[in-house]
Amino acid sequence: MNYFPAALQDLADQFARLPGIGSKTAQRLAFHVLGLPQEEAEAFAEAILEAKRTVHTCPVCQNLTDRELCPICDNDLRDHGQICVVAEPKDVIAMERSREFNGVYHVLHGVISPLNHVTQDDIRIKELLHRVATSQVREIIMATNPDTEGEATAMYISRLLRPMEVKVTRLAYGVPVGSQLEYADEVTLSRALEGRQEI
Amino acid sequence: MNYFPAALQDLADQFARLPGIGSKTAQRLAFHVLGLPQEEAEAFAEAILEAKRTVHTCPVCQNLTDRELCPICDNDLRDHGQICVVAEPKDVIAMERSREFNGVYHVLHGVISPLNHVTQDDIRIKELLHRVATSQVREIIMATNPDTEGEATAMYISRLLRPMEVKVTRLAYGVPVGSQLEYADEVTLSRALEGRQEI
Numbered sequence: 001m002n003y004f005p006a007a008l009q010d011l012a013d014q015f016a017r018l019p020g021i022g023s024k025t026a027q028r029l030a031f032h033v034l035g036l037p038q039e040e041a042e043a044f045a046e047a048i049l050e051a052k053r054t055v056h057t058c059p060v061c062q063n064l065t066d067r068e069l070c071p072i073c074d075n076d077l078r079d080h081g082q083i084c085v086v087a088e089p090k091d092v093i094a095m096e097r098s099r100e101f102n103g104v105y106h107v108l109h110g111v112i113s114p115l116n117h118v119t120q121d122d123i124r125i126k127e128l129l130h131r132v133a134t135s136q137v138r139e140i141i142m143a144t145n146p147d148t149e150g151e152a153t154a155m156y157i158s159r160l161l162r163p164m165e166v167k168v169t170r171l172a173y174g175v176p177v178g179s180q181l182e183y184a185d186e187v188t189l190s191r192a193l194e195g196r197q198e199i
Numbered sequence: 200m201n202y203f204p205a206a207l208q209d210l211a212d213q214f215a216r217l218p219g220i221g222s223k224t225a226q227r228l229a230f231h232v233l234g235l236p237q238e239e240a241e242a243f244a245e246a247i248l249e250a251k252r253t254v255h256t257c258p259v260c261q262n263l264t265d266r267e268l269c270p271i272c273d274n275d276l277r278d279h280g281q282i283c284v285v286a287e288p289k290d291v292i293a294m295e296r297s298r299e300f301n302g303v304y305h306v307l308h309g310v311i312s313p314l315n316h317v318t319q320d321d322i323r324i325k326e327l328l329h330r331v332a333t334s335q336v337r338e339i340i341m342a343t344n345p346d347t348e349g350e351a352t353a354m355y356i357s358r359l360l361r362p363m364e365v366k367v368t369r370l371a372y373g374v375p376v377g378s379q380l381e382y383a384d385e386v387t388l389s390r391a392l393e394g395r396q397e398i
Binding site: 007010020033034036043044051064 | 204205212217218220226228230233235237241244250252253254287288
């Protein structure tokens, strides 16, 4: 038997469908929203609709934006000949935080992952190839996550790019700054050794 | 600098205001909602508004309901002379799950908690007193949580009820069924000993 009013149960069900939210947490969230003042609950509902209404992908780099072109693609001071390829919009933010990169981005919106039924056609690879074919690109920097799927996706894309005569590079592997050697795993260490540089 | 479109950031901020949701999780949830089909996003927003619109507290027991009277208060087969006082609507569900109680409930919507600035006037104590004064109540069963604030609230209410000539009882303390004695804390054990019963 269900002791919750139907509308409360519906709301809890909506929360439970979000990633990482279990049914207990969903219930707690539904109670919380129900306890909000009317205008705050309306603001929440409106925020969902407004995000869906105004946010779309940039036609050039596929990053999320609410403008015609995203602020980075629209910036003439950035080097449009250098494209950093990342898996997700949040990776753009991580790269920007480093303040080291002045090129532009390409967001794949995922990585190739046969186990999760994500094929090369499900992520924005076509758009990248089209971009390289139709504009002056000197270098593609692959910056997918350094895990199996990120690696495989980077390799797949770099093979597609080979005939297009563009330089393709990959973020360096190595020990993270501020970390301790004794905790570094052996694969990272051997990659760090391989990529050692003169000082 | 903020690299998210404003509407996406707004949505993430809305999620971040929910209890137990940090800013990283809020961001992930906002991305997820943005990726939903239009009609599912609309259903989510509508569920928030619908819950606010239809769910209110039962005028008798203060539990949440979408009817005039909640199904329990509206049920003539339940014993309306026995009121179980709980802190939250979810506690009603826990009690109902035991299938042992055939009385009715009173939901306080909180416990007295000076540290969180919740006073006796912020929870539904007046409504309980009014109910006891105006209807035939034989017994009040205090079933607030067995922690400091739940205890203090139960004690406070039972003092208010004393002049009203109604029997006031408390859920029994003891070792949980299916638990192991070696893991029971000493306060629980001494309460279990105190409340021992002949077999």
